[in-house]
Amino acid sequence: MPALSPAELDALRLSLEIALRSVAYSLPLAVLVAYLLARSRFPGTLALDALVHLPLVLPPVAVGYLLLVCLDTQSPAGRWLQAQFGIQLPFSTGGATLATAVMTFPLMVRAIRLALDSVDRGLEAAARTLGAGPFDRFFSITLPLMLPGVVAGLLTAFAAGLGQFGAVITFASNVPGVTRTLPLALYTVLQEPGGEAAAMRLAVLSIVLGLFGLVLAELLARRVYRLLGR
Amino acid sequence: MLHLSVVKRWDGFKLSAQLDAPTPGIIALFGRSGCGKTTLINIISGLLAPDEGRVELDGIVLTDTRERVAIPVERRRIGYVFQDSRLFPHLGVLANLRYGLRRAPRESHSIAFDEVLALLGLEPLLARRPYQLSGGERQRVALGRALLSQPRLLLLDEPLAALDAARREEVLPYLERLRDRLSIPMVYVSHQLEEVLRLATHVALMEAGGIVASGALSDISLRPELQAIVGSEAVGAILDGTVGVVDADQGLAGVQLRGGGVLRVSLQAAAVGAPIRLHLLARDIILATEAPRGLSVRNALQGVIGDISDDVGNAVLVKVNVGPGVAVLSRVTRHAARDLGLRPGMRVWALVKAISVRGHAYSGPTLVGSGSGGSLG
Numbered sequence: 001m002p003a004l005s006p007a008e009l010d011a012l013r014l015s016l017e018i019a020l021r022s023v024a025y026s027l028p029l030a031v032l033v034a035y036l037l038a039r040s041r042f043p044g045t046l047a048l049d050a051l052v053h054l055p056l057v058l059p060p061v062a063v064g065y066l067l068l069v070c071l072d073t074q075s076p077a078g079r080w081l082q083a084q085f086g087i088q089l090p091f092s093t094g095g096a097t098l099a100t101a102v103m104t105f106p107l108m109v110r111a112i113r114l115a116l117d118s119v120d121r122g123l124e125a126a127a128r129t130l131g132a133g134p135f136d137r138f139f140s141i142t143l144p145l146m147l148p149g150v151v152a153g154l155l156t157a158f159a160a161g162l163g164q165f166g167a168v169i170t171f172a173s174n175v176p177g178v179t180r181t182l183p184l185a186l187y188t189v190l191q192e193p194g195g196e197a198a199a200m201r202l203a204v205l206s207i208v209l210g211l212f213g214l215v216l217a218e219l220l221a222r223r224v225y226r227l228l229g230r
Numbered sequence: 231m232l233h234l235s236v237v238k239r240w241d242g243f244k245l246s247a248q249l250d251a252p253t254p255g256i257i258a259l260f261g262r263s264g265c266g267k268t269t270l271i272n273i274i275s276g277l278l279a280p281d282e283g284r285v286e287l288d289g290i291v292l293t294d295t296r297e298r299v300a301i302p303v304e305r306r307r308i309g310y311v312f313q314d315s316r317l318f319p320h321l322g323v324l325a326n327l328r329y330g331l332r333r334a335p336r337e338s339h340s341i342a343f344d345e346v347l348a349l350l351g352l353e354p355l356l357a358r359r360p361y362q363l364s365g366g367e368r369q370r371v372a373l374g375r376a377l378l379s380q381p382r383l384l385l386l387d388e389p390l391a392a393l394d395a396a397r398r399e400e401v402l403p404y405l406e407r408l409r410d411r412l413s414i415p416m417v418y419v420s421h422q423l424e425e426v427l428r429l430a431t432h433v434a435l436m437e438a439g440g441i442v443a444s445g446a447l448s449d450i451s452l453r454p455e456l457q458a459i460v461g462s463e464a465v466g467a468i469l470d471g472t473v474g475v476v477d478a479d480q481g482l483a484g485v486q487l488r489g490g491g492v493l494r495v496s497l498q499a500a501a502v503g504a505p506i507r508l509h510l511l512a513r514d515i516i517l518a519t520e521a522p523r524g525l526s527v528r529n530a531l532q533g534v535i536g537d538i539s540d541d542v543g544n545a546v547l548v549k550v551n552v553g554p555g556v557a558v559l560s561r562v563t564r565h566a567a568r569d570l571g572l573r574p575g576m577r578v579w580a581l582v583k584a585i586s587v588r589g590h591a592y593s594g595p596t597l598v599g600s601g602s603g604g605s606l607g
């Protein structure tokens with residue numbers, strides 16, 4: 001395969017950047033939400049659970065549309081963001097990142113929650129008797145023990161993030177070099193007559209990226225398990 | 231002093247326990263599985279809150295529902311050794327040991343790291359990970375970890391229950407050393423008489439969510455409730471004493487009983503002055519209504535029958551007071567009791583074979599007691 005064209009490189013870079021940034025931003029929140037869902041007994045748990053999982057069951061285009069309704073520059077929230085921070089989400093890389101994060105959030109929460117459920121509460125009780133307060137306990141015992149689940153959640157969300165299409169194109173549109181990721185680029189060339197060859201190149205690029213990600217994930221998982229001494 | 235007066239209810243079960251036990255020393259919570267022992271120490275540790283009541287240790291109120299005092303677990307400074315050790319799997323032995331030490335307030339440091347390593351023989355294990363340890367080694371590390379957190383009190387929840395007999399024998403001497411060298415009070419949960427015999431300085435007998443008796447082991451050993459826990463074969467008086475004279479040639483030692491009287495027992499190795507605890511099984515004690523002559527038995531303790539209670543099968547359990555505060559139990563058949571006309575207040579001689587007495591080194595250098603023998607020759 002000949003060298004990548006500037007447009008292809010842009011799409012690749014954007015895909016990686018958006019997927020990476022979306023998991024990086026959503027990780028702390030996902031851990032918090034997973035913790036609330038797994039451990040707390042407040043009445044809103046069920047509603048929170050449903051809300052988090054909504055993007056899994058909605059058509060991605062609907063998610064993008066809802067984001068647009070909520071955060072468009074004409075909406076109150078959009079105007080506030082613009083006024084306070086100068087942030088304009090639609091038609092921006094930030095918007096694409098947000099749409100990707102929302103779509104992949106439930107995957108991350110589910111993996112982390114499963115890991116949290118498998119952490120032996122007895123070990124946390126032991127840490128308590130040894131003088132560890134709540135935060136200390138979480139960072140010294142709970143978090144390290146659920147690390148495999150966190151890594152699994154990160155990787156699943158990252159992989160799913162690379163392929164986001166509907167929500168991204170609806171909310172952030174298809175702007176070359178700004179929001180045009182690999183799937184969006186692939187879609188674009190398919191709209192043009194005679195774009196099959198270009199589409200094939202992008203498809204192959206996606207496959208290579210995917211395989212690379214899978215191998216990396218496996219290596220990382222092994223490393224984490226060794227760290228935990230299993 | 232450890233003071234407990236707590237109530238905890240949940241469906242189908244009620245724990246209602248009162249206890250005042252001296253500290254330091256090892257307080258054994260002794261009772262059958264399911265009688266509430268673990269629930270009680272969870273309340274002491276703070277992991278469980280009582281519905282009502284008070285927990286006080288050496289003048290510090292840990293829990294008082296009426297005064298709304300409930301010191302959080304992490305600030306109680308009460309060490310806890312769990313049955314399943316609960317070592318942190320993501321940390322090595324060294325990091326496990328340091329976990330509590332690093333979190334203990336500086337001014338409370340009284341047990342040094344090296345001291346604990348030496349007491350528990352942990353040096354060779356430091357570089358290992360928990361999954362590379364045997365069951366006995368795990369419990370030793372767990373003990374060390376709890377001790378290094380500089381606790382005011384150490385709770386041990388059947389720490390040997392998950393180990394086989396050989397591994398248990400590997401850990402018990404360490405526990406004896408801790409009791410004798412450190413002044414940290416401990417509460418030791420167990421349903422094994424052997425462990426209580428070797429370790430306890432004070433015993434609280436638990437049954438169905440309550441403490442039915444509390445006191446020195448010698449007193450508790452006479453309680454009928456004990457039989458339900460230890461089984462009828464192990465019923466018998468437990469006496470504390472010190473080794474008086476030793477006749478190495480004969481393999482005999484005279485044990486000066488606390489409360490008066492001397493008992494000659496067979497001991498292979500004994501140091502004069504060493505504290506020792508004797509277990510006189512009721513089935514090995516013979517009663518005579520006259521001073522015996524021409525018998526091989528080495529001990530004839532003169533005493534007065536206290537009371538006679540029903541025992542298993544067609545036997546009765548006779549309590550004989552042989553000195554001020556010293557009593558032994560004898561199991562005799564109903565038939566024999568009737569023939570001899572045994573009744574409370576009667577003068578009798580309790581015959582104890584020297585070879586049938588189990589001697590347990592207690593708070594002192596290790597002594598090896600002989601096993602219990604059969605019937606008289």
